[in-house]
Amino acid sequence: MVLEDELERWRGFFSIWCTEEPEFAQTERIPIWKKNKATLWYYPAKERRYKTPLYLIYSLINQPFILDLLPGNSLIEAFVHEGFDVYLIDFGIPGFEDKDLTMDDYIKDYIQKGAKKVLDHSNATELSVMGFCLGGTLAAMYASIATEPIKNLILDVAPIDFSNAHIFDQWAEVVKEEELDFDDFIDSIGLIPPKFVEAGVRLITSPIYFSPYLSLLNKANDEEYVERWRVFNKWTRGHIPLPGGVLKQMFHDFGKHNKLVKGTLKVRDEKMDLSNIHSNLLVIASEFDRLVPKETTYKIMDLVSSNDKKYIMLQGGHTGLTKDGKLPHHFRDWLPTRSNPI
Secondary structure, three states, rough: OOHHHHHHHHHHHHHHHHHHOOOOOOOOOOOEEEEOEEEEEEEOOOOOEEOOOEEEEEOOOOHHHHHEEOOOOOOOHHHHOOOOOOOEOOOOOOOHHOOOOOHHHHHHHHHHHHHHHHHHHHHHOOOOEEEEOOHEEEEEEEEEOOOOOEEEEEEEOOOOOOOOOOOOOHHHHHHOOOOOHHHHHHHHHHOOHHHHHHHHHHHOOOOOHHHHHHHHHHOOOOOOHHHHHHHHHHHHHOOOEEEEHHHHHHHHHHOOOOOOOOOOOOOEEEEEOOHHHHOOOEHHHHHHOOOOOOOHHHOOHHHOOOOEEEEEEEEEOOOOOOOOOOOHHHHHHOOOHHOOOO
């Protein structure tokens, strides 16, 4: 019996290389707007219970299917089942012709125009904006200049304050002192390849990448776990190209000068001031997040003009979303009462 169990475990382990990958993004969705590579997806509520739609903004370095992994392991599915109409701006995969795109372009031409489409499509008078990781940074930047009515702003492990480097601190000091400049290198590449993006993330989070395989081997006789592991692993390794224009802006405006916190950042000559944000604010950080340390997430609490604001610290890593098909308690306890229940 022990031998049979062991053989079954090893068969499950090796199955990740010899069986078809499971499908992801299975929640019903409808494309309602396209621009360049981007698509605005609409996920209709199973039974609509709230008037305020939810507008999701994901990062620029990964595809957003982490938000809709598998049935029972999908944050979007959980929101839909809770009664929210959900919209997601999927920026797509940039090509070389997109190398000069900047965060200004993403905010004004994609996020803001997408928000207008959400309001028009939903016939809502206001919306909730939720941003994840770098998408949360973009969400905060957008909210600071938005003319659209944003009732709720949710920032999930979103870096805002780049003043303190918790790793490679000596490198960071050299960058801030103007002794290091990568502009010529970035311009020579144009579009940062996915392997470069992945290497940068790995350098910060997991330089030695083998522990996920040990976790898989330990539970490889559990078919459901293996399926979840394969889809999640596909996401973690599925980095996409990053426009050089975005990277240069991040390097100078965030890494060197921390302009968002200092109130000196501009988007197309329009000043971004976080004090312009009056929306109800929920900020979520993670205790053990190496990619976005908790120290980078709090400062916005002191800078916004919101009367209703809450900061939550979770005990997990960078991608703690949902595992049981239900809306995580920090969303379930906060968002519904602020979303105009029907």
